[in-house]
Amino acid sequence: MNGELDLRDLYAATAGRLVAQVYAMTGDFAEAQDVVQEAFAKVLARPSLLRHVDSPEAWLCRVAVNAARSRHRRRALFDRIARSGRLRPAETVPPVSPDRVALVAALQRLPRATREAVVLHHLADLPVAEVAATLGCSVETVKTRLVRGRRALAEHLRDQDREKSCV
Amino acid sequence: MSDPHLRDVDVTDLDLPGLSHEVNQAFRPHFADVEARARRIRRTRVLGAAAVAVGVLLAGGTATVAARHDAAPTPATRPSPSIGPWTADWHGSSRTPAPQPSYVQVTPGHYDVAEPDKPLTGMFTRMMVGDLDHLYLEYQDCQGGRCTRMLAASADRGRTWRKLRMPEGLIVNPKYGTIVAAHGTTLVARDNMQARMRQLPEEQRKTLFLEPDTYWVSIDAGATWRRPTIRTADALPVGWPHLNAGMQPLHKPMMVAFDPATGDIALAALPRVAHEPPLELPHDLGLWIVTDEAEPIPSPLPSGGFTRKSWPIVMVSRDGGRTWDKRRLPEEISAPPPAGWGFRSDWLHTADGRTVYALEKRDKRVRVHVSTDGAATWRTGAEVDLGGPLLTVLPTREGSLILASDTATWRSTDQAASFTRVGPSLGSGAYALPGGGYAITTNNNEYSVWLSPDGSKWSYVGRPEVP
Numbered sequence: 044m045n046g047e048l049d050l051r052d053l054y055a056a057t058a059g060r061l062v063a064q065v066y067a068m069t070g071d072f073a074e075a076q077d078v079v080q081e082a083f084a085k086v087l088a089r090p091s092l093l094r095h096v097d098s099p100e101a102w103l104c105r106v107a108v109n110a111a112r113s114r115h116r117r118r119a120l121f122d123r124i125a126r127s128g129r130l131r132p133a134e135t136v137p138p139v140s141p142d143r144v145a146l147v148a149a150l151q152r153l154p155r156a157t158r159e160a161v162v163l164h165h166l167a168d169l170p171v172a173e174v175a176a177t178l179g180c181s182v183e184t185v186k187t188r189l190v191r192g193r194r195a196l197a198e199h200l201r202d203q204d205r206e207k208s209c210v
Numbered sequence: 211m212s213d214p215h216l217r218d219v220d221v222t223d224l225d226l227p228g229l230s231h232e233v234n235q236a237f238r239p240h241f242a243d244v245e246a247r248a249r250r251i252r253r254t255r256v257l258g259a260a261a262v263a264v265g266v267l268l269a270g271g272t273a274t275v276a277a278r279h280d281a282a283p284t285p286a287t288r289p290s291p292s293i294g295p296w297t298a299d300w301h302g303s304s305r306t307p308a309p310q311p312s313y314v315q316v317t318p319g320h321y322d323v324a325e326p327d328k329p330l331t332g333m334f335t336r337m338m339v340g341d342l343d344h345l346y347l348e349y350q351d352c353q354g355g356r357c358t359r360m361l362a363a364s365a366d367r368g369r370t371w372r373k374l375r376m377p378e379g380l381i382v383n384p385k386y387g388t389i390v391a392a393h394g395t396t397l398v399a400r401d402n403m404q405a406r407m408r409q410l411p412e413e414q415r416k417t418l419f420l421e422p423d424t425y426w427v428s429i430d431a432g433a434t435w436r437r438p439t440i441r442t443a444d445a446l447p448v449g450w451p452h453l454n455a456g457m458q459p460l461h462k463p464m465m466v467a468f469d470p471a472t473g474d475i476a477l478a479a480l481p482r483v484a485h486e487p488p489l490e491l492p493h494d495l496g497l498w499i500v501t502d503e504a505e506p507i508p509s510p511l512p513s514g515g516f517t518r519k520s521w522p523i524v525m526v527s528r529d530g531g532r533t534w535d536k537r538r539l540p541e542e543i544s545a546p547p548p549a550g551w552g553f554r555s556d557w558l559h560t561a562d563g564r565t566v567y568a569l570e571k572r573d574k575r576v577r578v579h580v581s582t583d584g585a586a587t588w589r590t591g592a593e594v595d596l597g598g599p600l601l602t603v604l605p606t607r608e609g610s611l612i613l614a615s616d617t618a619t620w621r622s623t624d625q626a627a628s629f630t631r632v633g634p635s636l637g638s639g640a641y642a643l644p645g646g647g648y649a650i651t652t653n654n655n656e657y658s659v660w661l662s663p664d665g666s667k668w669s670y671v672g673r674p675e676v677p
Contacts, residue, residue: 054241059234066233067226076237084247137236143229143410165226196224 050090054083058102065107067162070151074138078114082106104167105177108143108159149199153192156180160188238463240485242502245520251545292567292608293623294666296632298632303368305672307636307641308656330657331359333385336639337659339649340392343367344431347657348376348387359386360677361432365395367661368671374537377426377435381406388426391453393432393470398438400424423466427473428542438468440475445530447476450533451493453645463487464532467495470644478531486555492642496528496562500555503536524558524566539568542577549559550603551577560585561605567591567626571600576613578626583659591626601638601651611638614650636660 058079065075082103150158156178163174164185175185270621300307329335331349338346347362359376381401383386391398397560401424427438442464446452450467463480480487481499487496504520509527522539543553551570560566568579568588578591594613602614613629619636637652637660650660650668657673 046473051241054244055239058239059237061229062237063233065229067229072236080244080247081507082241083241083244084251087244087248088251137233138403139229139232139236141404142225143232146226146229148249161226165224166230200224 050083053103057103058083061100061104061107064104064162064166065111066137067147067150068108068168069111070147070157074111074114078107078110079103081110101167101169101173104163104169108163112159133197134147145200146196149196152199155196157188157192157195160185161192164189174180238485242520243486243505243625245504246544247501249520249544250550251607252285268515284505288656289591290477294664294669296666298619298622298633298636298660298668298670298671300672303670303672305656305670307657307658307670329385330665330673333387336651337389337642337657337671337673338389338392338397339659340394340396340431340662340663341643342661344392344395345391345659345671346392346397346432347673347676348389350382350384353677359388361389361397362417362674363432363627364571364674365431368659368674371674373676374432376432378631380426380435381409381424391468393449393451395471396468396470397427397428397432398468398473398475399426399435401426425468425475427468427475427566429471429473429659436473438472438474440477442477444478444635445527445532446478446497448496448528448530449494450476450530451490452490454490455486467493481525481531481534484525484591489556489558490641491560493644495560496526496532498558498560499525499534500539500558501525501615505612522553526563526585539585540579540588540590542590543568543570543579547572551575555605557600557613559603559605562608565605565609565625567603567611569600569603574598574615576600578611578622578627580624592628594620595661596620596630603633604640604648604650604665607642607646607647608665609647609663612665614638614640617629 061079061082062072062075065078066072069075069078087104150161153161157177158182160174163169163177164171171182171185171189175182178185200210220633234258284658330351332352333348333350335348338348340346343365345364345368349360349362350357351360352358357511358359359378359380359382361374362371363374364371376382376388376399377622382401383402383405388399388402389397403423403522406424425438425440426435428435446465446467447469450469452465452467454466462654465480466476466564467478468474469476469478483503484501486500488499491498501523502520521541522544523536524539525534525536527534539553539558544552545552551572553568553570557569557571558566559569564584566581566585568581570577570579574597575593575595577593579588579590581588583662596615597617598615600613602612602619604612606612609623609625611626611629613622614635614637618631619633620628621632637650638647640650642648647661647663648665649662652658652660659671660668663667
């Protein structure tokens with residue numbers, strides 16, 4: 044990496060993809076954009092972070108995913124303490140086709156660990172071994188989560204289609 | 211790079227790459243924001259190191275804070291004899307203002323004033339005010355199983371209401387209103403993009419965001435509607451009210467304005483350096499956009515690299531966007547905590563273009579920065595403990611500044627040098643009206659409005675019975 048100008052190129056090439064990955068993970072487009080902006084800001088504030096990284100995009104993906112996870116934990120705690128009994132705030136949706144919104148909604152119905160495995164493997168294109176390293180579990184666990192995740196996704200999407208056809 | 215050994219469900223059916231592609235297209239890169247955040251992170255690191263040193267010399271640190279406070283410029287207050295005493299009266303209305311609801315923080319700093327379980331006739335709608343006499347409430351009548359989009363319109367400040375049908379071809383989302391602007395008897399409505407998209411075959415949906423929105427206009431207070439002429443120009447016509455652009459062609463975000471006499475629409479490109487649409491200010495003040503400005507990249511580049519500086523600015527155009535003046539916002543606004551409190555680009559307000567207020571908020575307190583020369587120079591005004599979210603900011607031409615949270619309303623009559631708590635919260639979202647006067651819409655459980663001719667004497671107008 045060569046300072047800010049290279050990071051600008053990296054941003055132009057990868058920020059949109061990273062936002063898609065975090066959006067799939069969180070179901071909230073504004074949150075996804077915020078997390079990705081923050082990940083790039085961290086690197087821009089300290090460019091040496093990327094000096095020994097082979098794949099900056101994969102590294103940034105991990106940074107963004109970790110940030111999304113910790114924000115989720117903080118928010119869950121806040122919800123329990125301060126917002127019990129109230130409705131969750133609305134999640135922002137990007138201007139994409141309803142089928143994509145439905146897919147992200149179906150992803151949100153997966154358990155978090157399963158969803159993370161599906162997004163990192165199928166959207167971020169990380170090999171199974173790297174997903175396992177990122178999530179801190181075994182390769183076999185990742186494979187199991189992927190199988191369950193894909194099946195559950197297909198079922199959720201079928202359910203949504205059925206609901207639509209009943210309306 | 212999907213694992214070939216896992217063949218349980220064909221992953222291509224799920225089309226995850228398609229999702230990635232579409233979201234990628236929807237994402238608007240904003241590297242200036244990354245730079246601003248990085249700057250804050252760097253400053254926070256420096257401040258963190260400084261805080262350790264200050265901790266060792268705590269007494270000295272306290273003295274420094276006090277000295278700095280004393281050194282702040284004394285506000286040049288200008289008492290305004292034209293500002294009358296505050297009154298808020300609901301007598302004579304068929305309804306009584308209800309207590310405020312619980313406000314929900316939708317995203318950081320953004321509060322939803324609706325209680326989501328209490329829509330009116332199935333819709334989350336709100337009263338629109340064209341001027342002190344003309345009021346509008348969009349609703350739907352679902353009797354008989356089929357919903358008809360309707361408009362209640364009053365031309366006598368809510369004393370009597372007409373129930374009118376919205377145009378036949380209007381594409382609606384059953385939950386939300388379509389009217390995006392009211393100016394006297396002129397109304398502008400916009401097809402709901404999500405609902406419009408659902409009506410299209412899949413292959414046409416992807417190109418939908420490349421087209422301008424579709425609008426409907428009425429110049430007779432909702433009695434008749436037509437599709438307006440829409441033209442694209444280098445600049446917006448001067449004097450046409452700007453309106454929120456809604457969903458935009460992704461490759462080229464536009465500013466939108468309408469002719470208050472005919473309802474026709476003009477589009478002009480948003481300046482390249484702008485990332486947000488113009489602020490919602492009285493239209494005769496021109497276009498105001500808050501954005502960041504960065505120093506130019508030196509050529510040749512310094513051998514050791516360099517850190518680009520940027521700062522928040524407000525761009526003002528008096529000629530519809532042909533030319534822009536740039537003015538820097540107060541330095542504290544871009545500073546990291548604790549110096550900066552947190553600024554949102556829509557917390558810049560002015561009633562006359564000369565006295566400009568920029569607000570920052572930390573927890574439940576707001577700090578007001580004031581400029582009396584059109585944002586050229588700034589001083590720091592008072593701090594106010596709102597006790598809740600900031601829901602309303604309204605500067606008036608008469609010289610007052612009104613702030614409201616969910617607990618109370620505060621008013622300053624000395625250009626934000628001091629604030630007085632004047633009464634309970636009236637509602638959320640306030641604006642100046644064409645032809646003079648002001649409106650504060652109540653929360654969504656009431657669908658009503660407070661009106662004032664001078665920003666001091668407020669009268670409650672309850673919604674009509676609908677459907």
